[in-house]
Amino acid sequence: MEFEYDGPSMKTEVPGPRSKVLNHTESLYNVGAINFFCNYEESRGNYLVDVDGNRMLDVYTQISSIPIGYPAEFPMFTSFSSQSAFVNRPALGIMPPENFPEKLAESLLSVAPSGMSRVQTMACGSCSNENAYKAMFIWYRNKERGHNIPSDEDVSSCMINQSPGCPDFSILSFMGGFHGRTMGCLATTHSKAIHKLDVPSFDWPIAPFPKLKYPLEEFTRENAQEEARCLEEVEDLIVQWRQKGRPVAGIVIEPIQAEGGDNHATPDFFKKLRNIAHKHGSAFHVDEVQTGGGATGKFWAHEHWGMDDPADIVSFSKKMLTGGFYHKDELQADKAYRIFNTWMGDPSKNLFLAEVLNVIRRENLLEEVTRSGKTLLQGLYQLQDQYPNLLSSARGQGTFCAIDIRDDATRNSILLKARDKGVLLGGCGDRSIRFRPALVFKEYHVHMFLNVFSDVLAEHN
Amino acid sequence: MEFEYDGPSMKTEVPGPRSKVLNHTESLYNVGAINFFCNYEESRGNYLVDVDGNRMLDVYTQISSIPIGYPAEFPMFTSFSSQSAFVNRPALGIMPPENFPEKLAESLLSVAPSGMSRVQTMACGSCSNENAYKAMFIWYRNKERGHNIPSDEDVSSCMINQSPGCPDFSILSFMGGFHGRTMGCLATTHSKAIHKLDVPSFDWPIAPFPKLKYPLEEFTRENAQEEARCLEEVEDLIVQWRQKGRPVAGIVIEPIQAEGGDNHATPDFFKKLRNIAHKHGSAFHVDEVQTGGGATGKFWAHEHWGMDDPADIVSFSKKMLTGGFYHKDELQADKAYRIFNTWMGDPSKNLFLAEVLNVIRRENLLEEVTRSGKTLLQGLYQLQDQYPNLLSSARGQGTFCAIDIRDDATRNSILLKARDKGVLLGGCGDRSIRFRPALVFKEYHVHMFLNVFSDVLAEHN
Numbered sequence: 001m002e003f004e005y006d007g008p009s010m011k012t013e014v015p016g017p018r019s020k021v022l023n024h025t026e027s028l029y030n031v032g033a034i035n036f037f038c039n040y041e042e043s044r045g046n047y048l049v050d051v052d053g054n055r056m057l058d059v060y061t062q063i064s065s066i067p068i069g070y071p072a073e074f075p076m077f078t079s080f081s082s083q084s085a086f087v088n089r090p091a092l093g094i095m096p097p098e099n100f101p102e103k104l105a106e107s108l109l110s111v112a113p114s115g116m117s118r119v120q121t122m123a124c125g126s127c128s129n130e131n132a133y134k135a136m137f138i139w140y141r142n143k144e145r146g147h148n149i150p151s152d153e154d155v156s157s158c159m160i161n162q163s164p165g166c167p168d169f170s171i172l173s174f175m176g177g178f179h180g181r182t183m184g185c186l187a188t189t190h191s192k193a194i195h196k197l198d199v200p201s202f203d204w205p206i207a208p209f210p211k212l213k214y215p216l217e218e219f220t221r222e223n224a225q226e227e228a229r230c231l232e233e234v235e236d237l238i239v240q241w242r243q244k245g246r247p248v249a250g251i252v253i254e255p256i257q258a259e260g261g262d263n264h265a266t267p268d269f270f271k272k273l274r275n276i277a278h279k280h281g282s283a284f285h286v287d288e289v290q291t292g293g294g295a296t297g298k299f300w301a302h303e304h305w306g307m308d309d310p311a312d313i314v315s316f317s318k319k320m321l322t323g324g325f326y327h328k329d330e331l332q333a334d335k336a337y338r339i340f341n342t343w344m345g346d347p348s349k350n351l352f353l354a355e356v357l358n359v360i361r362r363e364n365l366l367e368e369v370t371r372s373g374k375t376l377l378q379g380l381y382q383l384q385d386q387y388p389n390l391l392s393s394a395r396g397q398g399t400f401c402a403i404d405i406r407d408d409a410t411r412n413s414i415l416l417k418a419r420d421k422g423v424l425l426g427g428c429g430d431r432s433i434r435f436r437p438a439l440v441f442k443e444y445h446v447h448m449f450l451n452v453f454s455d456v457l458a459e460h461n
Numbered sequence: 462m463e464f465e466y467d468g469p470s471m472k473t474e475v476p477g478p479r480s481k482v483l484n485h486t487e488s489l490y491n492v493g494a495i496n497f498f499c500n501y502e503e504s505r506g507n508y509l510v511d512v513d514g515n516r517m518l519d520v521y522t523q524i525s526s527i528p529i530g531y532p533a534e535f536p537m538f539t540s541f542s543s544q545s546a547f548v549n550r551p552a553l554g555i556m557p558p559e560n561f562p563e564k565l566a567e568s569l570l571s572v573a574p575s576g577m578s579r580v581q582t583m584a585c586g587s588c589s590n591e592n593a594y595k596a597m598f599i600w601y602r603n604k605e606r607g608h609n610i611p612s613d614e615d616v617s618s619c620m621i622n623q624s625p626g627c628p629d630f631s632i633l634s635f636m637g638g639f640h641g642r643t644m645g646c647l648a649t650t651h652s653k654a655i656h657k658l659d660v661p662s663f664d665w666p667i668a669p670f671p672k673l674k675y676p677l678e679e680f681t682r683e684n685a686q687e688e689a690r691c692l693e694e695v696e697d698l699i700v701q702w703r704q705k706g707r708p709v710a711g712i713v714i715e716p717i718q719a720e721g722g723d724n725h726a727t728p729d730f731f732k733k734l735r736n737i738a739h740k741h742g743s744a745f746h747v748d749e750v751q752t753g754g755g756a757t758g759k760f761w762a763h764e765h766w767g768m769d770d771p772a773d774i775v776s777f778s779k780k781m782l783t784g785g786f787y788h789k790d791e792l793q794a795d796k797a798y799r800i801f802n803t804w805m806g807d808p809s810k811n812l813f814l815a816e817v818l819n820v821i822r823r824e825n826l827l828e829e830v831t832r833s834g835k836t837l838l839q840g841l842y843q844l845q846d847q848y849p850n851l852l853s854s855a856r857g858q859g860t861f862c863a864i865d866i867r868d869d870a871t872r873n874s875i876l877l878k879a880r881d882k883g884v885l886l887g888g889c890g891d892r893s894i895r896f897r898p899a900l901v902f903k904e905y906h907v908h909m910f911l912n913v914f915s916d917v918l919a920e921h922n
Contacts, residue, residue, distance in 0.1 A: 033797035095499050165654070198626075
């Protein structure tokens, strides 16, 4: 990424005329959500260029999924062996390519969370969580049985979806959480009704996620009380669901609830939650699909908790370019073909990830993120002092920041105005804006963003 | 694919020493199912080369997922704009690349099933089916309501996984069917216990799939009776589940049950089933993840039914290189972000698919498949006449063929022996072998395969 543009440059409103024409293909594709069409060949670094020639500072990065900005090219394409990796997509679970273990070691395993030496790749975030849940169910059932040999009744009943073969286990999740949209994941997603409406679900326990006051360090006492309340509720739910005959095989949580509104909790909360999981024999699954990959200033957001044994399972996707999950040894499925599908990921994505990790290390991007993040949060604090009727609850770790806007309508107006001025942002929760720049977002990008944002706010005050 | 090898060439048993060494990375990865490691750079056309230099005629093709054999390279890598497509993975649902509608038209939409002009891409087969089910639930619920405006109770109850927001709808599936392994899909998968054990499921109806006698044309009367029995059961189940308060929103079926043992049914069965779905107001979902892409001699297996309106939804993956589903207009979700995720497929796979479809057309590969398939099935009939105690029920469409072996142990021994002689095959069901060559499997490959297979059978007689 040698070359980057020197700032936004807007030629039309967004979406511009060319984007609008392309969006007439609506009859052909499910495009209800399409914002505009892009020219990825011209996009570079922190700048996304659209098909009307508008160049925007990208503080949303494809729903937080572009790790190091828009690259011009990767040297890997020149080698024949890499081309082979792109063209010959293997069934990774049965016939992996020769360099797969090596590439796994160079990429995913080189950033494995504390206490985990195993990883399973998957094609996307939802599949990662689905399979992580299955790994927890299998583990829990073997623990409950005391051995891993299913009874004849297990085998026959599971074929017709009935207990005991398909046991009434549950996953405990949190209100406001987002873990994906396939049916297992969706039963643990509680961020917005539009995601869940009309889809059958499971009777699984849902705990309150702490509603904290920001900045966290100014409200330690109230926040500690709120966290204690939620933890108590978690234990109550675990007991209730066990009594109902639907024991909690696992607890799933995001280190920062992202889609649900960038809701934070303290390291103390997560430590206690992890202990509760342990105490009740439930697996502890940390979903780092959005928080993982460096945006919080540490490679994994859970590193901020300072624990040697933070989780039993950590799932990822987005910035990691491939989906998947790390797990402790005991969460390894006991037999082949239990956690399995045809592709099980895509080895070409591991090649990209190895390159991305090299760049992160070489350019000390986690330090960069920490530095930019401080400047960003400081800027948000100042703006919220300046516009107390408009802004509140600035919060963040690294550049993984957010701020609340007076109301939903104002929030949406701000997002559109900022875009027309060349800054691309995303919303989350009811009335928050989330900041999700790439790891190459430097302090001068922060200042550029704050200038535009300040102008937009002035128009809304 | 200019150059191909002239036959298998075996240097070691399989897995060979190099594969065994690599498999010691078991501690790092879930490799319980790994057969051997491959050298994809040396693999060409119908031949898979492993890391020990063994070159095998591939009649399994990565669980039926390689459409036109192992290519040496694709010209697309030389152009900068294509490199951009590989490196810059967009969030397709909100910011697609400029050429996306065009590439979609050139690739997926150019082979859309009869009556369908819409397609939704997804990253894998399971996600495709999960989202297809959601589309059916949304459609069914709006039909039931008479409009698409959820009540306040719908909105609040869905957030906690409860009815009416998360209604008790069901999907009717068939015993022996396979539709994937995420939790929604898994509730409709009934091929092997190992896929389902220990995972919670839904109380959804499961109908018997016809157990027919082969060759179908010799047992038309018995087979018609068996199909009538199954269809009657389908209607009974639909009524029962409606009475239970779990109405059947959709019926899902494979045109040929693949993983479950290559079980066929007649066009008459599928026509009547489609009518039953219509009569009871259920959507009809044809899962072509394994059957689609040309292996039956038609691009979609359901084309053999000769219907103008074969389905409401057709899902695909594997040979199509990207997952996804086609659907009729009325199955389009009524609002944005209902069928959605971050990636929604991978546009680089559409580029490959466009190239693959060009090759299929230019080289008339569907005709090739029909020709090779006839020779293959004829050969299997002859072998089954020759070894009546060993083989039975040879069956197939195009090269999508299978044969039953005396018992599971013999089947597995045959698979291993054939592999050591340089022919790679896969099993399915309890005791079947499934043939899944690429579309470039020509008549002389069939003869080469039959020679080896014949030798292996002679050893087992």
